[in-house]
Amino acid sequence: MKPPISRFPVPALDSLPDDVRRKMLEVQEKAGFIPNVFLTLAHRPDEFRAFVAYHDALLLRESGLSKGEKEMIIVATSGANRCLYCVVAHGAILRVYEKQPLLADQIAVNYLKADITPRQKAMLAFAMKVCTDSAAVGEADFAALREHGFSEEDAWDIAAITALFGLSNRMANVTSMRPNDEFYLMGRVPKAKT
Structure with a gap:
């Protein structure tokens, strides 16, 4: 049995506000799984929204950094x-x-x-x-x-x-956030063909 992904309660997807759940499902569609950071931060939806907005503003914008x-x-x-x-x-x-x-x-x-x-x-x-x-x-x-x-x-x-x-x-x-198992091999071994 794996340890929990967070020491704090992790809400069920169907209990989340629509926009938060939609964001998680978009990420799941792209990555094939929901990163535990999304599930952990969803404990507080307003803070989830603020974190994701600032994250995206910094990391998705064009800049002098690749x-x-x-x-x-x-x-x-x-x-x-x-x-x-x-x-x-x-x-x-x-x-x-x-x-x-x-x-x-x-x-x-x-x-x-x-x-x-x-x-x-x-x-x-x-x-x-x-x-x-x-x-x-x-x-x-x-x-x-x-x-x-x-x-x-x-x-x-x-x-x-x-x-x-x-x-x-x-x-x-x-929060003792546990990394998803999927992350450990990403970029190390060729992606499995589906």
Whole structure:
């Protein structure tokens, strides 16, 4: 028997407000399963809506960061915050976007040793400083980003993604959110043909 996906009650799909249930079913249609973060956050539908709206505003918008780079930020900072759920779930997404089965593990443990570009290392250095010591972020940190072609808007995106996932990491840890089993193999082994 598997442990529960959250220490808090997880509502049944048919008990949820229509918009929340619809969002979960859209994700299930695309992914083949409902990520446990959706089920856990549905405990409080208003907070679910706010989290998903901010998540989508940051991660789905066009920017100077690729989808893979956004996931690199999440994986590196979630590793620093010791968030199992986000490292596993977003590590899977990172592997899929970058088509590199080893990359997420490298970034979660030590991005400085990961097989990424100097530009991406600069991006993650900024994200890690925002994650671990945001009060110390200063002009030199922005200058280091500019040296690698990042704009002020890119710096905002890096910081905002780091901050949102700081919240997510903490809630995942407090709720004892368990990663879906499906995430562990995503991007590591070829997808089964249906």
